[in-house]
Amino acid sequence: MKEIRGAEVAKALKAQMTEDIAALGGYIPQLVIVRVGERPDDISYEKGAAKRALAMGLRCTSFVFDAEISHEEFVMEFQKINKDPEVDGILMLRPLPKQINEKEIERLIDPGKDIDCIGPMNLARVFAGETDAYAPCTAEAVMEMLKYEGIDLKGKRVTIVGRSLVVGKPLAMLMLGQHATVTICHTRTADFQGTCHNAEILVAAAGKAKMIKKEHVADGAIVIDVGINLDEEGNLCGDVDYEEVKKTAGIVTPVPGGVGSVTTLVLLKHLIQAAKQKRR
Amino acid sequence: MKEIRGAEVAKALKAQMTEDIAALGGYIPQLVIVRVGERPDDISYEKGAAKRALAMGLRCTSFVFDAEISHEEFVMEFQKINKDPEVDGILMLRPLPKQINEKEIERLIDPGKDIDCIGPMNLARVFAGETDAYAPCTAEAVMEMLKYEGIDLKGKRVTIVGRSLVVGKPLAMLMLGQHATVTICHTRTADFQGTCHNAEILVAAAGKAKMIKKEHVADGAIVIDVGINLDEEGNLCGDVDYEEVKKTAGIVTPVPGGVGSVTTLVLLKHLIQAAKQKRR
Numbered sequence: 001m002k003e004i005r006g007a008e009v010a011k012a013l014k015a016q017m018t019e020d021i022a023a024l025g026g027y028i029p030q031l032v033i034v035r036v037g038e039r040p041d042d043i044s045y046e047k048g049a050a051k052r053a054l055a056m057g058l059r060c061t062s063f064v065f066d067a068e069i070s071h072e073e074f075v076m077e078f079q080k081i082n083k084d085p086e087v088d089g090i091l092m093l094r095p096l097p098k099q100i101n102e103k104e105i106e107r108l109i110d111p112g113k114d115i116d117c118i119g120p121m122n123l124a125r126v127f128a129g130e131t132d133a134y135a136p137c138t139a140e141a142v143m144e145m146l147k148y149e150g151i152d153l154k155g156k157r158v159t160i161v162g163r164s165l166v167v168g169k170p171l172a173m174l175m176l177g178q179h180a181t182v183t184i185c186h187t188r189t190a191d192f193q194g195t196c197h198n199a200e201i202l203v204a205a206a207g208k209a210k211m212i213k214k215e216h217v218a219d220g221a222i223v224i225d226v227g228i229n230l231d232e233e234g235n236l237c238g239d240v241d242y243e244e245v246k247k248t249a250g251i252v253t254p255v256p257g258g259v260g261s262v263t264t265l266v267l268l269k270h271l272i273q274a275a276k277q278k279r280r
Numbered sequence: 281m282k283e284i285r286g287a288e289v290a291k292a293l294k295a296q297m298t299e300d301i302a303a304l305g306g307y308i309p310q311l312v313i314v315r316v317g318e319r320p321d322d323i324s325y326e327k328g329a330a331k332r333a334l335a336m337g338l339r340c341t342s343f344v345f346d347a348e349i350s351h352e353e354f355v356m357e358f359q360k361i362n363k364d365p366e367v368d369g370i371l372m373l374r375p376l377p378k379q380i381n382e383k384e385i386e387r388l389i390d391p392g393k394d395i396d397c398i399g400p401m402n403l404a405r406v407f408a409g410e411t412d413a414y415a416p417c418t419a420e421a422v423m424e425m426l427k428y429e430g431i432d433l434k435g436k437r438v439t440i441v442g443r444s445l446v447v448g449k450p451l452a453m454l455m456l457g458q459h460a461t462v463t464i465c466h467t468r469t470a471d472f473q474g475t476c477h478n479a480e481i482l483v484a485a486a487g488k489a490k491m492i493k494k495e496h497v498a499d500g501a502i503v504i505d506v507g508i509n510l511d512e513e514g515n516l517c518g519d520v521d522y523e524e525v526k527k528t529a530g531i532v533t534p535v536p537g538g539v540g541s542v543t544t545l546v547l548l549k550h551l552i553q554a555a556k557q558k559r560r
Contacts, residue, residue, distance in 0.1 A: 129445075169456075189461040
């Protein structure tokens with residue numbers, strides 16, 4: 001069994017991105033992170049993204065709003081950021097508090113700054129298979145893992161577990177764009193085990209700790225674990241039962257240290273693209 | 281073998297729609313058909329839609345432009361229609377001539393009038409699984425056929441042949457919304473026969489005459505034929521080799537007389553919805 005480690009994929013991506021930054025002729029792209037409230041998950045993701053952005057020599061600014069901010073006031077503040085010509089890309093941490101109409105904010109975001117694919121324009125472009133759209137970062141991180149490993153998706157049987165708009169569905173579109181045969185399954189799937197076992201490439205994006213066992217995985221299959229969960233002992237784990245699956249799978253991505261380590265880099269890749277686009 | 285005939289589905293839809301029109305309190309929704317040039321396919325589709333609209337007591341107006349119209353002029357004319365408060369829904373026949381930037385027109389269309397789902401706002405909503413979005417009419421017509429027949433999609437293995445943005449992809453989203461397990465396959469699929477044969481419900485939307493033979497269809501499977509092609513003798517036929525498949529399939533939809541007979545009714549259903557939405 002082979003592992004695809006996120007750190008290696010990240011290293012390759014960084015090398016390319018460093019070149020892309022240099023090609024901007026001295027301009028330093030700015031990422032803005034918008035956070036409402038003090039949810040620990042948000043803060044942790046924000047810290048990670050900021051650290052990586054700064055380490056690459058990019059600008060990163062956080063705007064933090066009170067959890068009680070009204071919808072109207074948030075719209076006003078969001079639009080200031082959205083329209084600021086110095087802002088190249090926006091990462092808005094979700095979900096927003098209930099008093100804010102999140103759908104409205106998603107429709108407001110400038111498609112050129114929507115590097116995390118929350119707005120309808122980018123979603124539609126991903127749906128349409130436009131390869132220069134900013135796809136949701138986790139979905140694209142999966143593609144980067146496979147690309148790094150040199151895996152040709154053409155004609156391959158891919159099963160994606162999970163049908164969310166941040167991973168399962170957009171990933172299905174990216175995979176179709178590479179000519180894979182894509183099956184999307186979920187909690188309601190009748191023959192779940194068989195559907196997973198049929199896959200040459202199995203992507204677990206269901207958000208349920210260790211749900212993929214060895215009986216779900218064909219001998220030699222490639223298993224990409226998108227899940228980030230806590231197990232019974234409170235340790236970080238994926239949707240894949242790694243210890244079980246590693247015995248039969250051909251390739252597995254670990255959690256932690258897998259797809260998650262590539263996700264924020266994809267975000268920064270989009271940021272650099274957005275800056276390049278703007279300056280054209 | 282049983283057939284689902286489009287005419288029966290259409291009849292049931294019409295009954296519901298007649299009630300919906302009555303509920304508009306005397307307001308008569310207006311469909312506008314936009315055609316550029318004199319392509320026979322376009323004219324035939326336009327005639328069919330207009331005839332059906334008028335038969336249901338709806339208003340229908342065609343705007344026909346010269347095939348040589350410039351992009352700028354077409355945008356101006358299109359916006360007049362798009363912004364006219366008396367227009368409830370727009371059917372724009374595509375593809376447009378090459379001098380017109382079709383993508384730009386798609387982005388211009390008022391999402392509230394985009395009853396054929398050409399614009400990014402509706403596409404994004406279909407992608408997101410919002411059930412009140414105007415889905416592409418052919419994809420939704422397939423769902424109406426299955427609904428009429430009382431087929432519960434939950435957990436069912438569905439294979440869709442074809443990955444277009446007008447049928448295959450949106451249909452996959454609609455099917456996922458009904459909790460089906462969905463596989464999308466296409467010309468590059470390695471085990472095409474097996475992928476089709478595995479399906480409890482097989483939807484052929486590839487646009488290739490009689491490509492689905494009996495070896496592609498499991499005993500008792502439901503086969504929905506979206507194709508509209510001409511066979512060697514110049515007769516209308518579907519993507520399914522009907523004479524072969526009918527021996528083993530459980531249910532088949534014929535061509536002509538199947539999905540195609542429901543498509544324009546779905547368009548008119550959307551038109552009535554759009555008028556209702558506008559008057560709220």
